[in-house]
Amino acid sequence: MTAAVAAPLPQSRWLKDRQPTGAALLAFALALPAVVPLLVIAGSLFTLDTEVWAHLSRYVLPEVVLNTVRLLAGVVLLTAVIGTSLAWLTAVCDFPGRRFFDWALLLPLAIPGYVLAFVAVGFLDYSGPLQSAMRETGVASAWLPAIRSANGWGVIVVLSLALYPYVYLLARSAFLSQGRRVLEAAQTLGLSARAAAWRVALPMARPWIAAGVSLVAMETLADFGTVSVFNYNTFTKAIYSAWFGMFSISAALELAAFLMLFVLAALWLERRSRSRVRYGGGRSGAYAERRIELRGKSRWLAFSAASLVFLLAFLLPFLQLVVWAVKHAGTDLDVRYVGFALRSLALAGSAACVIVAASVVLAYVTRVQAGPWTTLFSRLGTLGYAVPGTVLAVGIFVPMAWFNNLLQGWLVSVFGDAAPGVYLQGSLVTVLIAYMARFLAVGFGPVDSSLQRITRNIDEAAISLGVTGVAMLKRVHLPLLRTGIATGAVLVFVDVMKEMPITLITRPFGWDTLAVRVFEMTTEGEWERAALPAVVIVLAGLFPIVLLTRRGAHVA
């Protein structure tokens, strides 16, 4: 009767009496922030402004589409190669420093793409430390390829170094869960160890790798900060300029709709590959028992490859950041910085609270009333992680402005001239709703998985011992959910700290955060002065990685 254990909660009369009647309605309400912008954007396709469209298709789209496709192809290819090969080295092989690289190669997750970008550009620019030093020592520097060249190689490399950990993480767990047995089976069938790796281990890990790559694709499509630093015109940047430069809402909406076509393709790929991910025989320690010992030259080749990625993606940029931050702390660090930090803290903190609270409610709603509707709404509500921040911001601003006008009209009709002026679309409410749309999945994941570990039998054991209702929540659920809630809160907090486009577009006037400060400094080419706020963001970003590697250690 094991099947019964996994079955949804019984729809018994006794439980039904305790079900909140509007469970599905609640789930629907929580899904709205993610669904409304998508509907608004889809709707904009039907009310196409032909004049705007003519302008876009003539002057904007050709460049933007080409750039986006080129960026996407380059980053996907590069992250797949870097992520998969590093995962193979640390999960299956043994070489000097493997234990260190195993977790250290995740550290680049702490550095947002836009930070890596401005460090790289600042370092390699004409006036940067490298070229200045070369000129001083009399070495010609003109032959260096310009990192911000129009063909986009620079942004591709930088974004790949920032995003490869997604592929690395998933490929690594794929290799770890496969175990050695399949490789040995292949070898008993006459394949060499190397052939077995190519023909068995790699194909088996393909769904994981594809899932990682599709996450990379979504992040690439969503990226705004990195391409801004490189002044590389993609969809997100075009949406932002349409919004602030041309002040054209319909142009921004139409570009967003076009971008969503790419996103949906990536999302489809991700869902498809996720559904093929099956956890293997659970022999997680199988590789660790006897790794493939690399010998001679290949030992050091592996070491050099891992070191190079680690240096370029984390250590060097981090050190450069610290150096710059220290250099400018004396002049820059003033009372304004307290404001930036406090506003970042306030936004990230309240977003974490709101989103985790929503996650807990959504998780309970889907638990208590498991059905097609609640499932659908929880899926829709957590879809926002795939939708670029620029798209969400625009898609939420427009209906908020509409709602605001309605509200204002109503207020005027009631209070006449004494009516208070409201400006919802430029308030913190809008920012938080947009964050919720984007990051609900981030908070929901850990909360929901810890709730699912509280089986129906655990509930019934408590009930049969006379502990029900609030007492049960307090004595059984809360202690078991605590870790999930904390994890969700930390992840959301850090993601909001790093977040750039939503904050830029929807923040109330004067609400400059650390990320906004980084953006402003980089748009002025003040690379070194952007380091100070960026250091704080990176340090905050190290938290969840520590969490992640700790949990990984538990599993192993």
Next chain:
Amino acid sequence: MWLEMRGVERRFGRTVAVSGLDLTLPQGAIGCLLGPSGCGKTTALRCVAGFEPVDSGEIFARGRLLSSRDVTAPPATRNIGMVFQDYALFPHLTVLDNVAFGLHRDARAARERRALEMLALVRLEDCRARYPHEISGGQQQRVALARALAPQPDLVLLDEPFSNLDIDLRGRLSLEVREILKQVNATALLVTHDQNEAFAMADLVGVMQNGRLEQWDAPYDLYHRPATRFVADFIGQGVFLPGEVLSAGTVGTELGVLAGDVPAAFRPGDRIDLLLRPDDVLYDETSPLTLQVTQKAFRGADFLYTLALPSGAVLLTLVPSHFDHSLGDRIGVRIELDHIVAFPRGG
């Protein structure tokens, strides 16, 4: 009666999970619902626990109505303990705190004393400070039992209590659990698909099929006096041999005329299927009746031989293992029936 179920029925949509279930369990007795998976036994147990309402019929414990079509006393008020198939221990609590969980009405000192007493009963005092994931499956099982017994419930329910354990452990633990239950004079109802477990644990066993309780009896009677063809088939080994009732004390079969008490329901001339257990077919080298060995299974102390009859029907017999015959050998057997177990032909 300590536990009484009267005509209990439970439907899920159109499927009838349990129907017309009647049983009674006296104080201190251990009952068992036995049947193949999907027969409704777990649903019946969950009805007693109160996790499932009943669609008709009544459930009483110590004379109090717990469930009927209109009443479903909340599980928390039933004073019924439950041991779950996966134990459902609270992962965030130590072994001691798990056992003390249901004693929340007691003062702290009394709570701890009682919990320690229960741990002593299941001989796990040494594990009191450990967490569930730090102890073995057999130990978890005993913790679950101690937790269920701690609040001194009127009735303990056990849902497939040994199915997650090794075969070796199962046999040992089922006797141990029975001993513990008897020691505290608990009344218990368990559910299993394993008849060895049922026979080892229970004073009364009910065989269920398709939501119906076919027979509720002591293990000895289930084996020797099965009430239905399904029970005869499900419990123990045996074959059905076609025959015809000749008189109140004799039956005619392919093996000749067999003597034994014929059930009163049959009249001379009725065509029947006669149940022959391996222990009804005795090995006898002097017997004129010899049959060919077609299969043999060595079981240590004895062989289980399958013997072929001229018609193609087969018999099973248990023979001490020093009589080692080859396939194809003819061996002599004698049929010895005390009473006849028979069912209408083909029914």
